[in-house]
Amino acid sequence: MQKEFLTITLADDDEDDRLFFQDAFEELKINTNVTTCNDGVELMEYLSNPDTILPNILFLDLNMPRKNGFECLLEIKKESRFDNIAIAIYSTSSSEEDIENTFVHGANIYIKKPSDFATLKKVLSEVVTLNWQYHTSGLNKENFLLRL
Amino acid sequence: MKTFIKFDINIVTKKLLEDLLKPFDLKFRVLGFGEIEFLENVSEEKINQITAVLNEYGIEIIENQKSILVQKIKDVITEMVNSDEPIAVKSSVFLADKLNHSYGYLSNLFSEVTYTSIENYIIIQKIEVAKNLIINNQLTLTEIAFKLNYSSVAHLSTQFKNITGITPSAFQRIVKKRREISIKTL
Numbered sequence: 001m002q003k004e005f006l007t008i009t010l011a012d013d014d015e016d017d018r019l020f021f022q023d024a025f026e027e028l029k030i031n032t033n034v035t036t037c038n039d040g041v042e043l044m045e046y047l048s049n050p051d052t053i054l055p056n057i058l059f060l061d062l063n064m065p066r067k068n069g070f071e072c073l074l075e076i077k078k079e080s081r082f083d084n085i086a087i088a089i090y091s092t093s094s095s096e097e098d099i100e101n102t103f104v105h106g107a108n109i110y111i112k113k114p115s116d117f118a119t120l121k122k123v124l125s126e127v128v129t130l131n132w133q134y135h136t137s138g139l140n141k142e143n144f145l146l147r148l
Numbered sequence: 149m150k151t152f153i154k155f156d157i158n159i160v161t162k163k164l165l166e167d168l169l170k171p172f173d174l175k176f177r178v179l180g181f182g183e184i185e186f187l188e189n190v191s192e193e194k195i196n197q198i199t200a201v202l203n204e205y206g207i208e209i210i211e212n213q214k215s216i217l218v219q220k221i222k223d224v225i226t227e228m229v230n231s232d233e234p235i236a237v238k239s240s241v242f243l244a245d246k247l248n249h250s251y252g253y254l255s256n257l258f259s260e261v262t263y264t265s266i267e268n269y270i271i272i273q274k275i276e277v278a279k280n281l282i283i284n285n286q287l288t289l290t291e292i293a294f295k296l297n298y299s300s301v302a303h304l305s306t307q308f309k310n311i312t313g314i315t316p317s318a319f320q321r322i323v324k325k326r327r328e329i330s331i332k333t334l
Contacts, residue, residue, distance in 0.1 A: 029263065030263055110313075129264055143276065143280065143283065143323075
């Protein structure tokens with residue numbers, strides 16, 4: 001169990017956000033393996049590649065060029081092959097409507113992008129720890145909803 | 149068409165294990181949740197075959213002693229949270245008695261392996277039960293709070309919100325809308 005790790009993918013068009021994100025994960029005590037994509041089109045290509053090891057958690061920025069996070073969410077939810085991926089929306093928007101709408105369409109987690117690194121680390125640590133319990137204790141992922 | 153089902157995980161696992169092990173022609177007993185006793189010696193070759201069969205169903209044989217104890221703690225917690233009768237003693241006392249170790253030892257071991265505390269894990273499990281009860285739609289929030297031993301609905305709602313970030317009623321609304329969408333797309 002100790003050598004297990006969580007596989008994480010992030011799709012975000014902002015380079016700084018991607019770097020922060022990767023740094024934050026390096027400092028967590030749960031082992032993770034992080035891959036990043038620069039936008040929705042790249043993400044969908046990455047996920048469709050049969051050689052890709054599908055992530056345990058996928059972090060999706062809502063605002064991305066070419067294909068936005070919400071479009072990706074809808075496409076991912078249509079394919080049963082992606083059923084085991086927990087989807088975390090990672091966005092600057094905190095409109096109640098946006099939040100509920102992403103949950104209704106199958107997102108598991110909604111994170112409002114924190115403005116500082118310490119909060120980001122704390123938030124990601126919470127997500128990963130809770131997800132770890134789902135991953136290792138056979139909890140029902142369908143009911144997994146979390147808002148931070 | 150789509151139907152919703154409800155099941156007793158203890159019965160499901162017991163029956164599944166019995167069915168899967170039957171072809172191996174060994175004497176065994178399934179002891180409650182997550183424990184099998186073989187009443188004869190099992191060759192390594194057979195163990196490997198059993199491991200392969202069980203893996204297909206996402207069932208793992210645990211070998212590491214620490215992991216076994218952590219799994220036992222989780223099983224006792226599942227039993228506590230799902231019990232129909234409220235448990236009279238504090239959960240720390242209940243766990244220590246049941247597993248024959250000091251609570252301090254169990255607590256440290258649990259945090260080391262699972263990255264969360266026993267207390268927090270119990271809350272997560274209780275909220276999971278609450279979610280399932282909300283989804284089944286048979287009990288009101290007041291009844292759910294009572295069943296899970298909360299002092300009031302407010303207490304349940306606060307803890308639900310702390311763990312999930314959303315209120316029980318928002319959860320209920322989201323689940324309902326999800327169903328409407330999945331019914332429409334069929």
